[in-house]
Amino acid sequence: MQNLTPEHSPLGKTVSYQDQYDPSLLFPIARQTKREEIGVEEAALPFAGIDIWTGFELSWLNPRGKPQVGIATFRIPAASPRLIESKSFKLYLNSYNQTRMDSVNALAAQLARDLSEAAGAEVDVSIALPPAFAAEQVCELAGECLDDLDIAVDNYAPCPEVLKADATEIVSETLCSNLLKSNCLVTGQPDWGSVSIRYTGPKIDREALLRYLIGFRQHNEFHEQCVERIFVDVLRACAPTQLTVYARYTRRGGLDINPWRSNFEAAPQDNVRTARQ
Structure with missing residues (x-):
């Protein structure tokens, strides 16, 4: 599959919504281009991750033509050569709206095939049907929250130079x-998130870490990047x-x-959404 660039994606463009199955709507983007910016070799x-x-x-x-609904979970390996641009992902999912499927298992299998081909690695797909919706949970990310620290901030671009740690104190937190x-990256629309950092090593300066994270506020990049x-x-x-x-x-x-990226944990936490999600 050819490597496409973000400016050629459907982001920021007027598109017509297809309601019949069309896997060609998926727009994969090579991960390595952005990884080269941060000095990461393919x-x-x-890290490992997902x-x-x-x-x-x-x-x-x-x-029989009766509409069905579900909540799908997709797990794309970070080691896959390509990520999938989110608007194209949405357009692709919408192409099922008027598409007849033999069963939910057939749908999950077809989603997995198409997404795996686009990403260049095996993508896991699961679908929760309405009887399971009541079991959906809301839970905040683990960790001690930094947001009450009383800091002054005047920089809103990533600045790793502010990060620091005390090598005399080794902690796990x-x-x-x-x-x-x-x-x-393309449209400049805001992306809102929460982040958890789990580590063992020299104690990270918390005020410096919070300033660093706030520094992404005007930064244009995809979530994964x-x-x-x-x-x-x-x-x-x-x-x-x-x-x-x-x-x-x-x-x-x-x-x-x-x-989710890690150099020591084998698998991410369960897919439990936060209150803002």
Whole structure:
């Protein structure tokens, strides 16, 4: 599959919504281009990870033409060569609106095939049907929240130089913030999120970390790219031996994106949405 660039995506453009199945709507983008900006080599990723997407507006027709609805969870490996641009993802999901499917299992299998081809790696798909909706949970990210720190802020661009840690004090802790905001790489629309940072290593200066996270406020990058930038900057500046960065962004167009990157944990936490999602 050819590598496409963000400016050629449907973002920021007027498009017609297709309501019949059309996998060609998916727009994959090579991850490596942005990873090169932060000095990450494709053959030696400093993290493992996954991008957890939740599709809240999934609908299709059963064999008799009756509409069905579900909440889908998509897990795309961070090691996949391509991410999928979110508007194209939404357009693709909408193409099922008037498409008849034999069963929910057939739908999940078809979604997995198309998304795996677009991403270049196996994508896991699960679909919750209405009887399971009542079990959906709301839970905030783990960690001690930094947001009440009384700090002055005058920089709203990523600045890893502000990060610092005390090498004389080794700790294991989880810190979090709800003040993460970045902007879409193409349209500049705001992306709102929360982030949790779990680490073992020299104690990170909390005020410095909060200033750094707030520094994404006017930064244009996709969700996945922001989380990888945070991971790499903290790893280089603070030298933790273990590090996990997990962000949950509020939904747009019925989709949320929740990137998770770690150099020591085997799997992300459950896909439990926050109150803002």
